[in-house]
Amino acid sequence: MMFATTRRRATAVLAAGTVPFLLLTACSSPSTDSGSGATAGGEVRMLVNLTDNLTQDYWNKLVKPFEDKTGIDVKIEGPTGKSVAETFPTQLAAGTAPDVIQSLFPDQQTAPELVDLSGEGWVKDTPMADTYAMEGKNYVVGVGSQAQSLVYYNKSAFAAAGITKTPETWDEFNETLQKLKTAGFTPLQSAGQFMTGLQLQQLWHPTLNIEHPKWQSSVTDESLTVGQAYQPMFEKYSKWIEDGYIAKDAVGLDPSAADANFIGGKVGMYPLGSWFVATLVKAGNLPFEVGVFSPPVDKGQDYPGPQGATMATPYMVYQGSKNLDASKQLVQYLVTDETAIKTQLTADGGFRAGYDVQTSDAGKDVQKIVDSAPSLVSVGQGAGDNQLPVAGFNPRFTQVAQSLFTGASPQDAANSIDQWVKENR
């Protein structure tokens, strides 16, 4: 009897303890230790993405001259989740948002939480300020621009496969893949996680933007669906997997392992953004020469097509910051100070008119591609007023792109992304 009572009590205690604990764990937001704003002494909290290139030490060194000059203490904070994109909304909800946010772009939902910087004189001269403006308001400023639609290739592999010219049409691209496979190279390197969807988009930007300029707006006004926009590329990609041009198990590969494969010389072509230049420079002397070209377009279209581009190292200021002036000063420093600009462009493969920081051959080639592109177009989710009507496009697109590796047909993939847009718009 006593045991039964004890057990009943234990049940109640266990339930009472378990239920809230679980919710807290599932629903709680990561905590930060410095509250919601800067202190009276002039502290600015900056949330940044930490990567192989952009380490905590890199960020501390970048802001050190600013701290010395102004006496403002800059507290660098890495994401408490997987990324800044995941961390910032959580911190906002918890009331612990940082003063400055790096690496994110504004959208209709976040814009009211951000400071409109269009009144600041220094903003209009920053790269891509107009592209990212929303109804004329600048909620984000950047250091430079990053080219998104690039295919890095191994010149030695091309020579060994008897390829004398980089492909300009999809037919030529298919031929190149086939020759590289015959020569014993991995024709096209892919990887899992974010990279699967990213690469597929990067390859398709030029063709897609010739056929449907500002396709994100077309999806918003419902004259086009994402499935319609991407199905031709899903078909190409699916065929490449089937033909063994892309390794089927690449979907389980870590992106840094994919980088290593290319650097190791096993790979023929590797689609990636201009930030890969920094990785190549870091890798030092390679046993082969690296070339870069703009992805192909359909027969009859002008080559090269529009170049996908994003603002490099973007910064936004949180409206609720208790130290707005210091936060604006920090952002102004980061996007206008010559040394800070050079450091950031070099670290993450960025480009900016008047700054010749890319000294490597690959970097120079990327600069040429950017210069010769008929236009720079926004990618993925879109930018400024040209945006998709849904949030979280890139992760979802990656899931759909990965389904091509696991047996989904191009039609299934197109339907799946359309269904998601329909459910979430």
Next chain:
Amino acid sequence: MTTETRTSRAELSPKPPTKTKRSNKAKTRAVLTEFSMVAPAVLVYVGLLVVPVLFAFYYSLTDYNGFPSQTPKFVGFKNFERIFESADVKGTMVLTGIVAAVGSLLVNFAALGMALLLQKTNRFNTFGRVVMFYPHVLSMLVVGFLWAAILGPQGAVNTLREVLGQGDLPFLSDPLWALWTMVGVIVWAQFGVQLVLYLAGLQTIPAELLEAARIDGANKWQLFRSVTWPALGPTATVAIITSGISLLKTYDVVVSLTGGGPAGSTKTLAYEILSVSFPERRIGLASAESVLLIIAAAILAFTVLALRKKADEGAESV
């Protein structure tokens, strides 16, 4: 007899009125003292646990996007309807259930087996216990990265197989393989805690009971089935509930081992909440998903406890 005697004594000698007053005051003081001792703990519990839960319930009924400038709008059960209409989220819930059920079973099976092997105290077993508990000390993120390096397409195992002229095994690149790889990694990392619980449980079984069963001619299996396992009942209940709840919340190993892939095949509900709904700023939806997770955990806990109670009652009636 004793009670009767006490009662009659109390009736025969009533306390003087002044003494009763004092006694009442003392009782009140005692209650206040007890209350003041319990109050801080109750306040902390309510503030840190109950209030956030209530907030989550509240947000689950709104369209809140988490932004301070937005006032949450009441939408009723729309978020829940949306969850059950979305094939993707339903798939995620099913997968979470599979991970929790199968994982919990395997964790407990492994832990109990190892506990039986390591229950005798000697140097080797002490070392064995430390080795078995060691994975639990590591962060699940580290565990995920570690196993990704071992089981990835270019990991240690597949590299070795390549050297031996064998084909690759798609541990992380095939949806089904990736799911069971993830469950296996979770079991490896978590069974250490359950092992400790079972070891503690085994220590509480009276040696005389085991000895008596042996004298009665019970073999090892009979000894386990009729003596050890029933005696381990309360321990097993706690072990199954804690491991099940822990597995329902599987998140960090998904991040580091599979990233939810390939093609969302290892996306658990906790991952959906923290890596999809939150970044997409659907706090209302994320809260509704959390509420469902709580309900699942509660169902799990109460079901196991009810089964345990039934089993105990059955045993008592025999």
